Amino acid sequence: MTVVLYRVDERLIHGQVVVGWGAQLEPDRIVVVDDVLAESPWEQELYAVGLPPEMAAEFVAIDDAIERLPDWQRSPERIILLTRDIGSMLELAEAGGLDGVRVNIGGVHHAPGRDPVLRYVFLGDAERDALRRLAARGVEVVARDVPGARGVGLDELVGDG
Amino acid sequence: MSEDAGVRGVVVAHSELATALVEAVSRIAGLEAGVLEPLSNEGLGPDAIKDALAERLGDGGPAIIFTDLREGSCGIAAQRLCVDRPEHVVITGVNLPMLLDFALKRHLPLRDLVERIVDRGRNAVQALPGPE
Numbered sequence A: 001m002t003v004v005l006y007r008v009d010e011r012l013i014h015g016q017v018v019v020g021w022g023a024q025l026e027p028d029r030i031v032v033v034d035d036v037l038a039e040s041p042w043e044q045e046l047y048a049v050g051l052p053p054e055m056a057a058e059f060v061a062i063d064d065a066i067e068r069l070p071d072w073q074r075s076p077e078r079i080i081l082l083t084r085d086i087g088s089m090l091e092l093a094e095a096g097g098l099d100g101v102r103v104n105i106g107g108v109h110h111a112p113g114r115d116p117v118l119r120y121v122f123l124g125d126a127e128r129d130a131l132r133r134l135a136a137r138g139v140e141v142v143a144r145d146v147p148g149a150r151g152v153g154l155d156e157l158v159g160d161g
Numbered sequence B: 001m002s003e004d005a006g007v008r009g010v011v012v013a014h015s016e017l018a019t020a021l022v023e024a025v026s027r028i029a030g031l032e033a034g035v036l037e038p039l040s041n042e043g044l045g046p047d048a049i050k051d052a053l054a055e056r057l058g059d060g061g062p063a064i065i066f067t068d069l070r071e072g073s074c075g076i077a078a079q080r081l082c083v084d085r086p087e088h089v090v091i092t093g094v095n096l097p098m099l100l101d102f103a104l105k106r107h108l109p110l111r112d113l114v115e116r117i118v119d120r121g122r123n124a125v126q127a128l129p130g131p132e
Helices: A015-025 A041-048 A062-074 A086-094 A125-136 A154-158 B017-029 B046-057 B073-082 B096-105 B110-123
Strands: A002-009 A029-033 A056-060 A078-083 A102-107 A115-118 A121-123 A140-143 B008-013 B036-040 B063-067 B088-091
Touching (some): A002 A086, A041 A056, A056 A062, A086 A125, A125 A154, A140 A154, B036 B096, B073 B088
Parallel strands (some): A102 A140
């Protein structure tokens, strides 16, 4: 099928992704693009152990993901692609892989220097800049934590509206 | 904490579930301060949840982290914290009966308490009337 959801979520594989989006999109595979997790088998097991049997998980470093993204986009599988932060998604976009796609902002949580924008999105200057650069790469940026929630577009997120 | 030698607990869960559960335990069984603390994942990333758990549990002593979904952000953060903490145990699928048992029996040795609590929590799930 293809990549059915590109999502930025610090929590990566968790309830909203598996239960919320999983029930709606029925993915065959969740691909986590993350340099740290790609090198940590025990943490991979933590994230994957609660998945339903029909849903596989894969953990891939960013450089590998850039190489494999075209294959995932043509894959017969339905894939959810997750990154921990906006910057990692931006790396995929700047490698030319995300033109014309929608990226879901699902969870960027509180940290020093970040202000609350939505209940599940906290942004600082670096995150706002990365979101604008994503859009400049042809990505449609929409924040939505769970299916059915109101989608919040780039202008509202970064305060340009 | 005082010189209390019992097992301590933290309930970490989605939204306001942890606060509601701890409040219910307190009203039914009574709780001393600091024995069972709630933590919501609201607005917290994985590392922040882990840090908040570590802050509540301190440096040591036997403790149980109760959480709702094993595969959720709370469950994963709890398991990451406990990797190198042999006196800390994670129990998933938290429900009120297991927390009440914790409140009443928390002076048992940790392993005995955990076994008892998990049984209590499982046995509390019943279909009434049962299957014929």
